[in-house]
Amino acid sequence: MAINYNQYMDKNDNWIKQLRKGIFELAILLILSKQDFYGYDLTNKLNTIPFFTMANGSIYPILKKLENNGYISSYWGSTEIIPRRKYYKITRKGEEVLKQRLEIHSNLHESLNILKKGCEDNDS
């Protein structure tokens, strides 16, 4: 069953805010590493996963930030499709950053699990 993360997340908790922000960037890079997307489609894709639900439109400042950092680039789609869509694609720099951050994330997750396991062993 899907967990509704928003339900018990304290939205004023700065740590959660920062964590979500960082993870959102990672998630967007991950999605764009497979295929180019435009903002609306990207939001829909993220909204299928409970942790990543976001209000429509909130994605644009994040996309702009990623673009400013050179992790993604954008291009306008065909004029035949109305309304015209602006697509985003991952850059080489973005791919490198994604790989690096996923590795760090995985190491952190593993480290926390070791700590958690240690605590549980002590308890028993």
Add this chain to the structure above:
Amino acid sequence: MIASFNQEIPFEIKDFMSKLSLELNDIPKIERDQHLLEIQSHLIAIMNEKINEGIKKNQAIKETINEFVNIKDLAEQIKNTYKEKEKETYGQDILFKFFLGLPYIGLGQLALSIYNGEIFPPTSISGLTFIIIPTITLFFWNFNVSGKRLDFLKTNGLYLITIGMPVGAFAFIYKSIQIESLNFTSLITFAIYILIVLVLYLLNKTLFNHKKNSYF
């Protein structure tokens, strides 16, 4: 105002866009229009999806606006991202403006030759150097394009026509009135001056279009 689509934009969405446009007023127009066009496209996509699901148009518009992030929050976040970028590129922007501004010193020196009615080689050579070197540098400098820099280029084109050209004309007319006749050297220098301003204007326009195309 932002580009319009063939599909008629509902009043509520137009109103939303106008309010957002006002909130984003302090970011460069080119950059602002990009955001607005993209967000408008997003709003229409949601609305169309709702209509396709069988929701009545008026209700679909209402729901689309309600589900969209608050205008003030969205504008604030966009502006913050823009400010962050601006801080990073501040030094380069100054350098960019500096190179755009140098040809005006050159034009000023050439205007002096028009006014004096004689060509003084050191001043003319220095003037041409101030014009040619920065222009070549700007053309071959593979600078990062931003809305702000595109705005600088656009304004520069306007300044060349509204300030650069009248300065030369003023120097020529003033000289003619002063000596109550036509000074041949002054006339030739003025003709060259106008030609240079026109070439600068065309080069600026070419650079603007080229960079704009690579940006959009």
